[in-house]
Amino acid sequence: MMYSFPWQDEPGPEPIVYKACPKDTAAGGTTLRLNQRKEQRAAAERKIKLTARRLERMKMHRPGHLPSGGYVPPKLVHLPIKIPAPFSLSTEARGQQYLQEQKRLHGELERAARDARYQFSARPVLKNSPKLPSFGAVPLTVPNEVELHTSARAVGRSLFDSRIKDKEAAAKARAEEEKLEAARLEEAVVRHYRKTVTAFRANPMPDFTLVPPAAPKTKPKEVTKARSPNLLTSKRRKVV
DSSP states (O other): OBBBOOOOOOOOOOOOOOOOOOOOOOOOOOOOHHHHHHHHHHHHHHHHHHHHHHHHHHHHSTTBBBTTSSSSOOOOOOOOOOOOOOOOOHHHHHHHHHHHHHHHHHHHHHHHHHHHHSSEEEEEEOOOOOOOOOOOSOOOOOOOOOOOHHHHHHHHHHHHHHHHHHHHHHHHHHHHHHHHHHHHHHHHHHHHHHHOOOOOOOOOOTTTSSSSSOOOOOOOOOOOOOOOOOOSHHHHHHOO
């Protein structure tokens, strides 16, 4: 791109524009790992000293420690040993009462059995024969006939079986009739099909002795006229 000044007729070159130079970079301080380690070691030492001072202060306030750093052990006090008391449960009281009641009842039963065994006395033996009961006063019981349901059910079962057999026989006869009817229909269809399919039927032979057979009529043919072939031998001779 060319740039033209107002006092020049021809365009001249573009003016040179100089950019501002950047400022010089200032050197910063170097951060070495050695300095960081020194600072971490100093912080750890300060923390250890603080904890030691805190522990010393705590010891000063404890019982038995003297300000000069000595230690007086505390006196041992022997306390009496506590003996645990047994539990007083209501269930144990009820169980003891129940056992006592059972023992009392068992003793009474044994005592009653022993008294009954001692009070037994033998009776005298009868000299005469004992009296037999008389059955004439009371009429004898006549048993009634028992009506069992099995007999009625047997009769019903026999009727049911007979009806089932009749139904089976009727179904068998119906099946045989249907089979015979199907065979008859098939035979009739085959017979009708044979009649329709066989178009040729045999006719009786004619009797040639009564009427002589008619002779075939033939038309006389004309004699074929020969034609000479058109050969190229004559033309070849002319050319030669």
